[in-house]
Structures are given as structure tokens and as C-alpha cells.
Amino acid sequence: MAERRSLPRTIRGGRPVFFADPAVDKVIAMMLHLSSEVWALRERLAALEAIGRGRGVVLEGEVDRHSFSAEDAARLEAQRREFIDGLFRVLKADLPPAAASKPEPASAGLRLVKSRRSPAQAKAAKVRAKAASRRPKARKR
Amino acid sequence: MLELQHGLKLDKTLDEKARQNFVSGLRAYILNDMATDMRTAYEADVRPRFERQHGRSPRDGAEVHAAIRNHDHFKFYSSLRVTAQDMVWQTVLPVVDRERDALAERAGNLAKQRPEVKLELDPALAVPRSVSAIDVHLMPGNYDREHGPDDLSAGAVYDNGLAVFSFGLMGQNLDDIGQSISRFVRAKYPGFEPRRILDLGCTIGHNTGSWKDTYPQADVTGIDVAAPCLRYGAARARAQGRAVSFRQMNAESLAYPDASFDLVFSSMFLHEIPRKGIAKVLAEAHRVLKPGGLMLHMELPPNSQMSAYDAFYLDWDSYYNNEPYYKPFRDQRPEALCKAAGFDPKKYVQFVVPSVGWYGENVFERALAAETEVDSDKTGRLADGIQWFCFGAWK
Numbered sequence: 001m002a003e004r005r006s007l008p009r010t011i012r013g014g015r016p017v018f019f020a021d022p023a024v025d026k027v028i029a030m031m032l033h034l035s036s037e038v039w040a041l042r043e044r045l046a047a048l049e050a051i052g053r054g055r056g057v058v059l060e061g062e063v064d065r066h067s068f069s070a071e072d073a074a075r076l077e078a079q080r081r082e083f084i085d086g087l088f089r090v091l092k093a094d095l096p097p098a099a100a101s102k103p104e105p106a107s108a109g110l111r112l113v114k115s116r117r118s119p120a121q122a123k124a125a126k127v128r129a130k131a132a133s134r135r136p137k138a139r140k141r
Numbered sequence: 142m143l144e145l146q147h148g149l150k151l152d153k154t155l156d157e158k159a160r161q162n163f164v165s166g167l168r169a170y171i172l173n174d175m176a177t178d179m180r181t182a183y184e185a186d187v188r189p190r191f192e193r194q195h196g197r198s199p200r201d202g203a204e205v206h207a208a209i210r211n212h213d214h215f216k217f218y219s220s221l222r223v224t225a226q227d228m229v230w231q232t233v234l235p236v237v238d239r240e241r242d243a244l245a246e247r248a249g250n251l252a253k254q255r256p257e258v259k260l261e262l263d264p265a266l267a268v269p270r271s272v273s274a275i276d277v278h279l280m281p282g283n284y285d286r287e288h289g290p291d292d293l294s295a296g297a298v299y300d301n302g303l304a305v306f307s308f309g310l311m312g313q314n315l316d317d318i319g320q321s322i323s324r325f326v327r328a329k330y331p332g333f334e335p336r337r338i339l340d341l342g343c344t345i346g347h348n349t350g351s352w353k354d355t356y357p358q359a360d361v362t363g364i365d366v367a368a369p370c371l372r373y374g375a376a377r378a379r380a381q382g383r384a385v386s387f388r389q390m391n392a393e394s395l396a397y398p399d400a401s402f403d404l405v406f407s408s409m410f411l412h413e414i415p416r417k418g419i420a421k422v423l424a425e426a427h428r429v430l431k432p433g434g435l436m437l438h439m440e441l442p443p444n445s446q447m448s449a450y451d452a453f454y455l456d457w458d459s460y461y462n463n464e465p466y467y468k469p470f471r472d473q474r475p476e477a478l479c480k481a482a483g484f485d486p487k488k489y490v491q492f493v494v495p496s497v498g499w500y501g502e503n504v505f506e507r508a509l510a511a512e513t514e515v516d517s518d519k520t521g522r523l524a525d526g527i528q529w530f531c532f533g534a535w536k
Contacts, residue, residue: 012281028217029224
């Protein structure tokens with residue numbers, strides 16, 4: 001292997017789903033990602049406050065009055081984009097790889113999924129079919 | 142979150158550390174609080190309903206699984222646990238991706254400084270499909286995939302991921318299994334002085350080095366099929382100053398002559414390979430052991446020695462954590478496996494070894510008094526109270 005590639009971020013075979021509607025599993029993943037980012041912010045704020053206190057700087061008030069420089073704003077913009085990408089990463093797992101990026105090799109030997117659909121997609125289709133078969137036909141009262 | 146203490150520790154930003162802290166804390170909550178709630182829901186709701194329907198309790202883990210899988214506690218526990226497992230790797234992958242060139246450079250320097258740690262790779266080795274075809278533990282890329290020349294990133298992902306995953310319960314350098322078991326063996330068999338020790342399926346050698354610590358005079362070698370893990374493992378051993386060796390080799394077909402080792406060990410390895418492979422590994426262990434030598438495998442305890450609920454609880458990983466061979470392995474009886482590999486049933490051994498990191502050094506006296514009984518959700522699990530199950534046989 002001569003070429004250096006980025007490390008893959010997705011799991012071959014997809015991830016299991018537990019709720020009748022696989023969207024619930026995805027919402028849980030989003031919520032936990034968000035929680036993780038909120039926690040990272042708390043630690044960062046705690047660090048800033050501690051540094052500020054160490055230097056005799058009281059940040060209250062000043063923070064609310066602050067406006068970002070163009071440079072800072074651009075950096076935040078990029079970070080916000082990264083943040084949002086992370087939040088919705090779970091929705092990309094079911095999509096075929098973008099034409100520009102190299103596809104993950106399929107798990108040829110041990111097929112965890114028989115169809116070309118991911119387990120989440122397969123389950124969603126099953127749930128839809130079941131719901132459709134159960135749906136009572138319109139009746140006249 | 143556990144911070145690795147060895148020389149391959151990666152530089153992380155405050156945010157990266159905070160995310161890893163969060164995932165460690167999340168996993169601790171899921172595996173302690175939510176697992177307890179799920180068991181409570183089982184006892185209060187699922188089991189009584191099953192008993193009303195069937196006139197008896199669930200017989201095994203599969204019946205518990207079928208009965209509980211529609212319960213909300215199971216769904217939330219499972220969905221959160223899968224997500225947290227994915228997050229373990231997602232908090233580590235960007236760090237390794239950014240740092241891996243610097244890491245490779247450090248590894249190169251360490252190789253020059255510590256040439257006594259030998260690394261022998263075999264590019265012609267066919268990596269078995271049980272490794273090459275799936276992402277075990279939901280770890281993207283698994284142990285073996287290479288992402289550039291002389292790549293060691295899979296080893297770095299595993300080491301750093303395990304640090305987040307274990308939330309401190311596998312030892313400061315993830316070597317609690319090796320430290321606990323090697324010291325237990327030394328305490329239990331004071332006359333046993335292994336000179337040549339082989340660690341099968343060693344990945345990054347995190348437990349291999351413990352045998353060198355416990356038996357400094359021994360020649361210790363770790364083998365694995367995954368080159369990126371071995372490259373990283375050699376660098377890790379060099380950084381830790383442990384003179385052990387690594388060879389790329391399949392444990393099902395060892396390139397060693399008969400009767401060449403005093404101790405053949407593995408940890409958390411057998412449950413990662415298919416049943417046929419397990420039989421071959423044990424037969425090979427028997428072949429390469431000297432008469433009077435010891436084979437010892439640290440593993441998850443067998444289903445035959447657990448309650449139906451505990452069996453279900455451990456089998457969860459087989460269904461949902463990309464561990465397809467975990468349940469099939471645990472459905473077998475370790476005594477029978479050893480016998481089939483050629484070991485005398487009278488020389489079968491089985492221990493539940495308390496964690497040195499958890500209980501402290503003086504724990505072995507108590508453990509030596511009470512060996513072999515396994516029936517607890519705390520056995521070999523990341524719950525409160527850590528013990529490691531192992532089995533094997535003397536040749």
C-alpha cells in the first residue's frame with residue numbers, strides 16, 4: 001500500500017437499530033453527539049474562567065459586549081460547519097459514498113447484510129410494509 | 142477518561158479530551174446505571190410476563206433476549222450503547238488521523254533506540270476473513286486495514302479507543318488483564334518458571350508486556366495477523382522499555398517447532414474467531430507447548446456457567462457489537478475444547494482472577510482459596526468489581 005488515505009469513519013455492515021422506526025436510533029445518536037459538544041464547551045469555558053481568574057480578569061459583562069473580529073468570525077464559521085457536520089454524520093451512513101471519495105471495500109466474505117441495503121434501510125422497509133398491511137381500509141360508517 | 146501513560150500518547154486539544162471524557166462517562170452510565178435499570182425491568186416486568194406465558198423462567202440467554210427485546214429499557218440501553226461505542230472511535234479517529242505521521246516518526250526513532258524489541262512482519266500472510274471482512278467492535282477499519290505505507294494507525298485507534306472505552310477499568314496502560322493473570326500464575330505456581338512465553342492474537346501487545354514484567358528472565362513473543370497493530374505494539378513496547386518481540390503470524394498455524402514454549406497465553410482472543418479456528422488454535426497451542434507447560438486463555442465466561450439473564454447480557458455484544466463469534470465461543474464448554482485439543486482433562490485449570498488494579502496487590506490470597514465458580518454479571522465485565530475469567534490446561 002503506497003498511497004496515504006484518510007482513516008475510514010463508517011462501520012462496514014452498518015450499525016444495528018433497536019426502535020421500530022430506525023429514525024429514533026438516529027435521533028438518539030444526534031442527541032448524544034450534541035451532548036458531547038455541549039460538554040466539551042463546558043470544559044472549555046471552565047478552562048477559560050480558570051485562566052481568567054488566574055490573571056485577575058473578570059469576564060462577566062465583557063463577554064456579552066464582545067464582537068468577533070473578521071478573522072475570528074471566519075474561524076468560528078468553519079468550526080460551526082464542522083459542528084453541524086458532526087451532528088448529522090449519522091444520516092450519511094446510509095448513503096452511497098460521494099463520487100469524489102473512495103468507497104469502503106464491501107465485506108465480501110462475511111456478509112452481515114444480504115441485500116445491498118443497510119440494516120437500517122432494510123428494517124425501515126420492513127416496518128413500512130408491515131404498517132401498510134395493517135392499515136385499515138377506509139370504511140364507511 | 143483514562144490518559145495513556147506511555148510514550149505514544151497523542152497530543153489532543155482541550156475539546157478532543159473533553160469529548161473523550163464525555164464518552165467515557167456516558168459508557169460508565171450506560172454499563173452501570175442503565176444496565177441495572179434494564180435488569181430491574183427484566184425482573185419486575187419481562188420475566189413475570191414470560192413465566193405467565195410459559196409456566197417457567199427463561200432457560201437461556203436467547204430466550205431472555207427474545208423476551209426483552211421489545212422492552213423500552215432494552216431499546217434505550219442498546220441504542221445508547223451502540224451510539225456510545227461508535228462515539229468511542231469517532232472521538233479518537235480524527236486525533237489519530239492528524240497525529241499519525243508524527244506518531245510514525247516517533248515509532249521510527251524508538252526502533253533505532255530499542256533494537257532489542259524485534260518486529261517480524263510477514264507480508265505474504267493471508268489475513269483470515271474473520272478479521273479482514275468485518276469491523277469488529279464497530280471499529281471502522283478494524284485491526285488490519287492499512288491507510289498508507291508502514292501504517293500503524295489501526296493500532297493507535299485501538300489503543301486510544303480502548304482507553305476511552307474502558308473508563309479506567311482495564312488499567313492505566315490497558316494491561317490489567319496481563320498484570321493480574323501473570324502475577325496470579327506466579328503466586329499460585331511458585332515452582333513454575335516459564336522461559337519462553339507466547340501471547341496469541343496480541344493486537345498491540347498491551348497484555349504481552351506484563352509477562353515480561355512478571356517473568357523478566359523469559360523470552361516473550363506476541364503474535365497477531367494484523368500488521369498495523371504489531372507495528373504500533375512494537376513501538377509501544379519500545380516506549381515502555383519492555384524487551385518483548387512481535388511476529389505476524391496466524392495462531393491457527395504457528396511457525397514454531399513442537400515443544401518450544403513453556404506458556405501459551407491469550408486474552409480476549411478466542412471469542413473473536415470461528416469455532417473451527419478455535420479448535421485449530423488450541424491444537425497448535427498443545428503442539429508448541431513443552432511437556433509440563435501451561436496453556437492459559439483469558440476469556441469471557443461460558444454460558445453454561447451463567448444464569449440465563451447474565452448469558453443474555455454478555456451475548457449482547459455478539460448481536461450488536463460486531464462480534465459474530467462471541468456467542469458461539471461462549472456456548473461451548475472450555476473443558477471440552479481443551480480435551481479435543483489433546484489435553485488431559487485431569488490437567489484442566491480454571492480461575493477467576495481478581496484485578497490487581499481494582500482490588501490491590503494483596504488480593505491473590507483470597508482468590509487462590511476460591512477458584513472456578515463463575516456466576517456473576519461482574520465476571521470479566523466492566524462493572525463494579527473486576528475479575529478476569531481464564532481457563533486452560535497443563536501439558
